[in-house]
Amino acid sequence: MVLKNKIILGVDPGYGRTGFGVIECVGSRLHALDYGVLETSAKDDFATRLEFLYQELTKIIKKYKPNLIAIEDLFFYKNVTTAIKVGQARGVIVLTAVLSKTPTVEFTPLQVKQAISSYGRAGKGQVQQMVKVFLGLKTIPKPDDAADALAIAICAANSDRLKKIICANK
Helix, strand or coil: CCCCEEEEEEEECCCCEEEEEEEEEECCEEEEEEEEEEECCCCCCHHHHHHHHHHHHHHHHHHHCCCEEEEECCCCCCCHHHHHHHHHHHHHHHHHHHHCCCCEEEECHHHHHHHHHCCCCCCHHHHHHHHHHHHCCCCCCCCHHHHHHHHHHHHHHHHHHHHHHHHHCC
16 A cells, blocks of 8 residues: 655654654655644653643644654754753653554654764754755754754655655666
């Protein structure tokens, strides 16, 4: 079965702010359906913040019914406490995707930058500009976490398209 349209949810993990971006692939064209951030309050205990991420991400998955969820992998953190908390939030995000029975893929920040700008060391501004171009948006998506999530979804769309091309030519 070949899907004509594919919906991809990109997620940029965090526990204070988790970026999400939903794109639709129609042939070779990409369109943004929705994007934003899931923000938790520093006043809430950590478990409540993780529960909020689970609940809100579940709502997004139910609303858009993505064919694929793309999640950014962790990168180096200088602050160990922050890395552990982001890792725990990322675990909740991965679990939410698995419980939804939606296939998931993971990409490092380097892979996302490479897919978006053809340069793995691209700056945040370059990546955001390319997200705007890829999706035909009038402005750069804000906040940064949402733009990052859209970049992750675009990376997945391009990677999936590349796999189909490679498999078709074997």
